[in-house]
Amino acid sequence: MSYEPIWLKKATLPGKPGFSSYIPGEGIEGSIERELSVLHDLREDFVWSVMVTEALPEEGYEILVGDGKVDILGGSKAGVLYGIFDAMRQLILTDTVVPVSERPACPLRMLNHWDNADGSIERGYSGNSFFFRNRELIVDDRTLFYARLCASVGINATVINNVNVHEDATKLITDEYLPKLREMAECLASYGVKLYICINFAASMQLGGCKVSDPLDPDVIAYWEKAVAHVYEAVPMLGGFLVKADSEGRPGPHTYGRTQADGANMLARALAPYGGKLIWRCFVYNCSQDWRDTTLDRACAAYNYFHPLDGQFDDNVILQVKNGPVDFQVREPVSPLFCGMTQTNLMLEVQAAQEYTGQQKHVCFLVPMWKDVLRFHTYAYSENDRVRDIICGAHRKSENCGIAAVANTGDDENWTGSDFAAANWYGFGRLAWNPSLSAEQIAEEWAGLTFGDDKEVSAVIVKVLLASYSIYERYTVPLGIGWMCQPNNHYGPNVEGYEYDRWGTYHRASHSAIGVDRSSRGTGYAVQYTEPLAKLYDDPSTTPTELLLFFHRLPYNYLLPNGSTLIQHIYDTHFEAVDELRSLIASVVTVQGLIPEKEYTRIMERFAMQLASAKEWRDRINTYFCRISGIGDAKRRKIYAVSEEDITYPSDADPEYTS
Ligand code: GCW
Numbered sequence: 001m002s003y004e005p006i007w008l009k010k011a012t013l014p015g016k017p018g019f020s021s022y023i024p025g026e027g028i029e030g031s032i033e034r035e036l037s038v039l040h041d042l043r044e045d046f047v048w049s050v051m052v053t054e055a056l057p058e059e060g061y062e063i064l065v066g067d068g069k070v071d072i073l074g075g076s077k078a079g080v081l082y083g084i085f086d087a088m089r090q091l092i093l094t095d096t097v098v099p100v101s102e103r104p105a106c107p108l109r110m111l112n113h114w115d116n117a118d119g120s121i122e123r124g125y126s127g128n129s130f131f132f133r134n135r136e137l138i139v140d141d142r143t144l145f146y147a148r149l150c151a152s153v154g155i156n157a158t159v160i161n162n163v164n165v166h167e168d169a170t171k172l173i174t175d176e177y178l179p180k181l182r183e184m185a186e187c188l189a190s191y192g193v194k195l196y197i198c199i200n201f202a203a204s205m206q207l208g209g210c211k212v213s214d215p216l217d218p219d220v221i222a223y224w225e226k227a228v229a230h231v232y233e234a235v236p237m238l239g240g241f242l243v244k245a246d247s248e249g250r251p252g253p254h255t256y257g258r259t260q261a262d263g264a265n266m267l268a269r270a271l272a273p274y275g276g277k278l279i280w281r282c283f284v285y286n287c288s289q290d291w292r293d294t295t296l297d298r299a300c301a302a303y304n305y306f307h308p309l310d311g312q313f314d315d316n317v318i319l320q321v322k323n324g325p326v327d328f329q330v331r332e333p334v335s336p337l338f339c340g341m342t343q344t345n346l347m348l349e350v351q352a353a354q355e356y357t358g359q360q361k362h363v364c365f366l367v368p369m370w371k372d373v374l375r376f377h378t379y380a381y382s383e384n385d386r387v388r389d390i391i392c393g394a395h396r397k398s399e400n401c402g403i404a405a406v407a408n409t410g411d412d413e414n415w416t417g418s419d420f421a422a423a424n425w426y427g428f429g430r431l432a433w434n435p436s437l438s439a440e441q442i443a444e445e446w447a448g449l450t451f452g453d454d455k456e457v458s459a460v461i462v463k464v465l466l467a468s469y470s471i472y473e474r475y476t477v478p479l480g481i482g483w484m485c486q487p488n489n490h491y492g493p494n495v496e497g498y499e500y501d502r503w504g505t506y507h508r509a510s511h512s513a514i515g516v517d518r519s520s521r522g523t524g525y526a527v528q529y530t531e532p533l534a535k536l537y538d539d540p541s542t543t544p545t546e547l548l549l550f551f552h553r554l555p556y557n558y559l560l561p562n563g564s565t566l567i568q569h570i571y572d573t574h575f576e577a578v579d580e581l582r583s584l585i586a587s588v589v590t591v592q593g594l595i596p597e598k599e600y601t602r603i604m605e606r607f608a609m610q611l612a613s614a615k616e617w618r619d620r621i622n623t624y625f626c627r628i629s630g631i632g633d634a635k636r637r638k639i640y641a642v643s644e645e646d647i648t649y650p651s652d653a654d655p656e657y658t659s
Helices: 006-011 027-042 077-094 141-152 167-173 178-189 218-234 260-274 298-309 367-374 387-391 422-433 439-451 455-475 533-538 545-551 566-589 597-629
Strands: 047-052 061-066 069-074 100-102 108-112 157-159 194-198 240-243 277-281 317-322 346-351 402-406
Touching: 006 027, 006 077, 006 141, 006 422, 006 439, 027 047, 027 077, 027 178, 047 077, 061 077, 069 077, 077 100, 077 141, 077 439, 108 346, 108 422, 141 178, 141 422, 167 194, 167 218, 178 194, 178 218, 218 260, 240 260, 260 277, 260 298, 260 317, 298 317, 346 367, 346 387, 367 387, 367 422, 367 439, 367 455, 402 422, 422 439, 439 455, 455 566, 455 597, 533 545, 566 597
Parallel strands: 047 069, 108 157, 108 402, 157 194, 194 240, 240 277, 277 317, 317 346, 346 402
Antiparallel strands: 061 069, 061 100
């Protein structure tokens, strides 16, 4: 399948070096040469030179400019490449180069692909895998271009297979795959991207003939030592393993009464002699909950399992924590693990794949959401530390930390299905490199690189991106409640879809109130946080409005700080967001003709799907809450309440309804 150069469009002219064929063994020197010639094509009148110097941090770089001469210095060859891409970005956006001195904030800047060996992608919204086809690994020009795109935004690591490791992918660590895996690792490394793989915790049984996968069993330990030695003999540049254990049916140490630390350390010790890292996910919870049991709260699970183990993990273990305590909902509080694990290496996991945010049919630029997470004050070490400090290693002085995004790519021609979704891939890399960049700056860069330098087009694209997350949030789930989507595929509304299921994801709406009480009077989730956060979240009057229903169970006539009742807020946000979406679409129509037709058509096709789905969200949510509460919209907009006699309209005279 052919592919487009997306944000490297201007740096990839047909027949010119950027679109090069993959030549095995070419190495990072080959990439530097190729990218230098792109720079040269962009500005022939400049004299370009590159140099590696130990005076700079390993992945850092400096660009020196003087008298038509540009020197790019890197702390390593990868640093040089990052410097070249910076110069390229500057040239394309501003037609000139200014001096800069840069180093990445996060040591690990990683993508997690949920690609299966058969070529399908779990939660993939842009075609099939370009890493696997029919149980075979593919290494070709597209792999190289993927690495080029990653390097151009500073991504330095990737996991190519799904965390749910099924039978075929279990064999990635065997001779069936190792030679090709090495080729893959070399291809990626030629752009400074380190390959990682997901392993199956039960491989000792499935491949090694052991009776168990108990991490303290000597046969299991011996199996992994041998298996890892074999893998590193074939693929010495492998970064390590990522593991999903004891979660959603995946095997893990809990089966044997062992802890998550027992499981992680056993694998980490097998990897340590080779410098390998073991990334262990904290997404551990009971997915067979009885919905009748209102004392059990899934949000509490990760902290309950991992917090008591703080300090027990080996140094080459990194715990990978989803941004929120449940699962990539449109709005969740930041996971309390970032507040309470001061003796453990941590990595943040966000999801660029738009599983719950419109599945790449809806525009949803996630950088603003990620920035909220990164700047969140954890109070773990001091008053001033934020998630970004923790994942950049500021406190533990460790290189074993960073940020991972579940990737949103596939083999679609434009890589991400939706053209706008590429901004999330781009933005993730830029933010991981420098969390202080603003969402606006990232959006502007991406728009300029992707759609050219027309100011009008850029302004419209940036406006769409920056408005999109807030709009999506408002026509979908109100006030952080979550999980009102279709079960299984997670697209579109279904208010009670998860209500009586086993997944621990309930809103428990009744005729008078909605939400789960997660305060100290309820499940106690709020008090997993450090102070002053625990106190703040424990009280509805100090809980941030956008998270109100995540933490509290409240009546529909509860008054919000803006003077609106909770139910009126639901109506207002849903009506307004659909209207705003309509006007955003109209603004894109104004630049028809200034955007290439192919892209424009693709964008409009997706907007049509988004608008239809947004209306469905609005009408289902509004109708559900109108019917269940019997309270009508103070502004009398169209809601499908069936029987008018059942509805009471808040009167203007009633001070409780001053929306
Ligand atoms: O939300 C769930 C997804 C699963 C995914 C899981 C996880 C890869 O629906 O598809 O499995 O999260 O993060 O492990």
